[in-house]
Amino acid sequence: MTSPLANIYARLPVSFTHGQGVWLWDAGGRKYLDALAGIGVSCLGHGHPKLVAAIGEQAARLIHTSNIYEVPQQTALAARLTELSGMQEVAFNNSGSEANEAAIKLARYYAYQRGNQHAHIITMDSSWHGRTLATLAATGSDKARKGFEPLPSGFIQVPYNKLDAVRAAGDAEPRTVAVLLEVLQGEGGIRPSDIAYLQELRRLCTERGWLLMIDEVQSGIGRTGKWFAHQWADIRPDVMTLAKGLAGGVPIGAMLAAGPAAGVLTPGSHGTTFGGGPLVCAAGLAVLDALESEKLLDN
Ligand SMILES: Cc1ncc(COP(=O)(O)O)c(C=O)c1O
Structure with missing residues (x-):
């Protein structure tokens, strides 16, 4: 029988009916240790009582309104994230790609407001930032990009973990406005x-007036034992993106801004129908509460 699904995935011939903690079960009752965790998403495991209760209670009360109105759960989640990260403001969306797309838009708007109409962003070889057109252009994978040209221009890829390469790229392109990187590359092989x-990169960005934009979609929310991986270097980026584990499996993305990046986006410059809705933000708050109260970062 032909599948009704688009042929995007070479799926494994297994599906799951339920999960608990680190375990998943298939329809035949076979038990599996879930070492994939939904590709870095299910940070509390499956069926965590606090997350399940938060989603159930919020679903019964109110699932969706709109960003036309105040969304108290969104404000509360933004407050928790800024408190944990030292960032200043949060724009929510629905995925890691969308969070990075927002970061790219922010960098371009920042440049535009300073008279630079063709902003360039330095990104890294072997990086992964998503599958939308702009995030593909930022991503350092020829394989993922192949067949989807022309991609948006304005991205310069340099070797990862080499400061001289960033400096040289910036010297060669005076319209450079930002550097975007994962501090721990995920899809590129845990690097x-x-x-x-x-x-040094933080210092260089400050010196040159570039935004330091860190993609913590995979490395954030406690994956490395700190809330955010860049905190091991005791630095604060100007932009940080999050997704994956932030709401424990409910789709979410977030772009956080601070310092020169705060206040760049203004009403009408960006937006979303679903991002930051009551349901997903209630889930995000429950995830952060559980990570904290159960001291999971120490584990
Ligand atoms: C570092 C990083 N950024 C961005 C993305 C894209 O996130 P999403 O698949 O939610 O769009 C991923 C996904 O694997 C990622 O690992």
């Missing part, structure tokens, strides 16, 4: 950057 590199 951490050096602490000294990150600290």
Whole structure:
């Protein structure tokens, strides 16, 4: 029988009926250790009582309104995230790609407000930032990009973890406005950057007036034992993106801004129908509460 699904995935011939903690069960009752965790998403495991209760209670009360109105759960989640990260403001969306797309838009708007109408962003070889057109252009994978050209221009890829390469790229392109990187590359093969590199990169960005934009979609929300992986280097980025584990499996993305990046986006410059809705933000608050109260970062 032909599948009604678009042929995007070479799926494994297994599906699951339920899960509990680190375990999943298939329809035949076979038990599996879930080492994939939904590709870095199910940070509380399956069926966590606090997350289940938060989703159930919020679903019964109110699932969706709109960003035309105040959304108290969104404000509360933004407050928790800014408190944990030292960032200043949060724009919610629905995925890691969308969070990075928002970061790219922010960098371009920041440049535009300063008279630079063709902003360039330095990104890294072997990086992964998503599958929308702009995030593909930022991503350092020829394989993912192949067949989807022309992609948006304005991205310069340099070798990862090499400060001189960033400096040289910026010298060669005076319209450079930002550097976007994962401090711990995920899809590129678990590759951490050096602490000294990150600290020097922070200094270089400040010196040149570039935004330091860190993609913590995969490395954030406690994955490395700190709330955000860049905190190991004791630096603060100007932009940080989050998704995956932030709401424990309910689709979410977030772009956080601070310092020169705060206040760049204004009403009408960006937006979303679903992003930051009551249901997903209630889930996000429950995830952060559970990570904290159960001291999971220490584990
Ligand atoms: C570092 C990083 N950024 C962005 C993305 C894209 O996120 P999404 O698949 O939610 O669009 C991923 C996905 O694997 C990722 O690992």
